[in-house]
Amino acid sequence: MSDATLRQRRSVLARLCDHLDEDGTRYGDCDMDAPPAAFITIRDAWADRPGAADNLIKTIRAVYEWSIERGEIAHNPAAGIAAINKRPKGGATPWTPDDLLRFREVHPKGSTPYLWLTLQAFTACRIGDAIWLGRSNEKLHNGRIYLEWQPRKKGSAPVSIPMLEPLYEATRSATVVGPAYILTQRGTPYKTAESLRNQVRKWCDAADLKDKSSHGIRKAMAGLMAEAGCSQHQIMAVMAHTQAKTSEIYTKGAERRLLAADGIAALTKLKW
Template identity: 25%
Template sequence: MRRVLREELKARTPVQAGNLLSALRHMIGWMIDEEHIEPDDDPTIGLKSGKAKASRESGGWAPWTEEDMAKYRARWPLGTEARLMFDILHYTHLRLGDASRFGSAHLQRTLETMMVKVATEKSKGHTTATVPVHRDFAVSLAAARNAGILGTGEVFTGKLVKGEIMPMNKKAWAAKFKKFARLACVNEPKKNCHGVRKARAEVAAYSECTEAQMMAMFGWRDHKMPALYIAKANRDKLAISGMEKIEAYDQMENIADLAMPTNQNRIVTFESNRRKKP
């Protein structure tokens, strides 16, 4: 059985193989829980799809740059659906599956601070992403409300049905956002919803947020995720501080050169020589 599965995985792309293997493991996990098979009989043990390796080699989804964001904001001002979708991704740091179902129920006041609190889809509700409402996000929500495009039901954004904003599946939500991004000339195929989240994770790391703070805001359960961003930020910071030291040293060398006599061939007479008799 394991040999057959291995051949099936090889016949697919890494992403397809990863999705298949994930589905099989969920099904087999259920079969083990229900005692239909023994844990040792799990045919997926030791199998790899190559999805993780392919993601590392390709770099995964590309983070949005400041230029990308400026283009998008210039094309889609406050009070538009496109801008609201972007601001939800940008200011809540949510994954696609959580951003697409984000609504008023996810805004809660804690310690006199309005917070975004979402039990994440990826953790099956076991982990809650917790992000204080950014002041610019509050402005964006108010603009959307004034423009009459903010959903008052289950979700803030979605599909319009008989004058009401209704939930839409995450793939459709992602496709709509991708269309808005293309119209704003953010055309790279690897720049999608998740790229906005990655850009904000980089900002958090460069802002010297701790691993624990990033895990709370991004809904991560593994320290490895924030550690990757923090390590990259620290490497860049070390390189910058190192270059500052090199430039300071070079500046001192230049000053020393300027202080040298212009006539290198002149004769220097020491006081001790003046006292010598001819």
């Protein structure tokens, strides 16, 4: 696993161990041979953050798989626990132009939420990179500012993209400047992707965007690039993908619409 993934797993497991049961007993002080109901209880306690709840169960499941391989325990109590974050087939829901407008109406220019949205939209970065991207990633090429970084997700390609004017203006309108563009209320970078993800959930809820997420922006930007006629390799360069099949997950719908439009246009040449 990448260092970022390990940090997230440690954070999740620390919160699991600190959870108190109905008798006030700390989970971390209990025997690991626990029934599935114990983990369903904590999953449901996190139900207001369904993504985090399902990530918790995923992490627990991985820990028990590791323990089974080493003979520490004979069964995995989290193996059959279902997800509660009922996403539509195909993953995160892409943001629409109306969603972006609604978010900006609630979180105007100069605010941290506005800066976060602009950063995600004009870089299509993962939230795990949004927590540390900053001015140190700005590089000058032929008089133009580029953002350059190596995504933390394992297997990702390096990214180098022009810093477009909306993003430049958003970063320069921030009242507090730090090592990262996105800062907490204390003026420090977010320590984990999960902490920023939880904050994004609050920003989206404030804008009445209950089903939207940071990954939905990434998916929307890939689709918009495809509809604008960008090639597969152009989209791969922005998204940090190394294989075309990964980008196709985001773009196949838009590409089919473009192909269908070209195909139906051919009918205008027929004589009726």
